[in-house]
Each structure stands twice: as C-alpha cells, then as structure tokens.
Amino acid sequence: MDIIEFPERHYVAVRKTITLTTFGVVADRIPEIYGWLVAKGVAMEGAPFFRFHVIDMEGDLDVEAGVPVAGPVEGEGDIVAATLPAGRYASVRQVGHPDQLFPVIEKLRNTPGLVFDMTEEADGEHWGSRLEIYHTNPAEQPDMNKWEIELQFRLKDPA
Incomplete structure (x- = not known):
C-alpha cells in the first residue's frame, strides 16, 4: 500500500444508480465513452x-464509469465531464x-492510521x-x- 498525492484529475463518465447485481449497466458503457x-x-x-460516490452493499450504489482525459472537456448527453479531487490517496x-477485491478493500479500509474521505449517512x-x-x-x-x-481511496485532509 502506498500513499500518493494527486493533483486534480479530469475525466468523463456515465453515472448510474445500480446494485451489485446490475453493475453491467454502468460497466458496459466504458467502450461507448472511449468511442x-x-x-x-x-x-x-x-x-x-469506477468511482463510487455512495455505497450501500445491501442496496444501491451511486457509481460512475470513467475515463481520464488530459484536460477539461465538455460533456454531452449522459456523458459528463468531471474532476477527481486533489489530495492524498491510499493506493493498492x-x-x-x-x-477477489473484497478482502483487499477490507484490508485497506482497516489499515491503522488511515482516515478516509468518507461519511456514514442513512443511505x-x-x-x-x-x-x-x-x-x-x-x-x-x-x-x-x-x-x-x-x-485509490482519498484520505481525509488533516485538520
């Protein structure tokens, strides 16, 4: 595991609300984004x-399928332009x-001393x-x- 400082990064994406069983709804859009x-x-x-905005493992996931781009662009239709926030990221x-990612995610999430840029809410x-x-x-x-x-999980900025 590494801690990496990233600048703001541009990308284009399609954002959907899905479940674990309907992940293809967003994943299958990547070739379209490339095109x-x-x-x-x-x-x-x-x-x-894939960028995960909201995760409820028993319910819905708010997810983007994204492709990084060299600079700012303008989206079109449901292909949106966005940026990943600058900051420190834990990377593995x-x-x-x-x-096989679930145990890797759990190990990363349970690494002592890491405080992630994440809040628990009702959804x-x-x-x-x-x-x-x-x-x-x-x-x-x-x-x-x-x-x-x-x-890559963004870490909370130090207070």
Missing part, C-alpha cells in the same frame, strides 16, 4: 475506472479477478473519491484472473 472521446478527438490519459494494486457511505482503476485491457487479456486493478 465518444475518439470521435471528439479528446486525448485520454490513463486507465478506465491487485492482480486477480474483480470478485450508505458517501465517499469524496473512491476508485477502482482497471489497468488491464480485456481485449488483450480476457482472463479476468490476470487483470491488474488498482484501488
């Missing part, structure tokens, strides 16, 4: 990711099937910035057990 960026001539900068990489955990970044291209490596996935 939109290519058609607009927008430079991409990094691997696609995992090679394996996405289903779930509200995150300032919680990312799952997919560094492996599924077209080049279809075996999900060999995928490299990075977790």
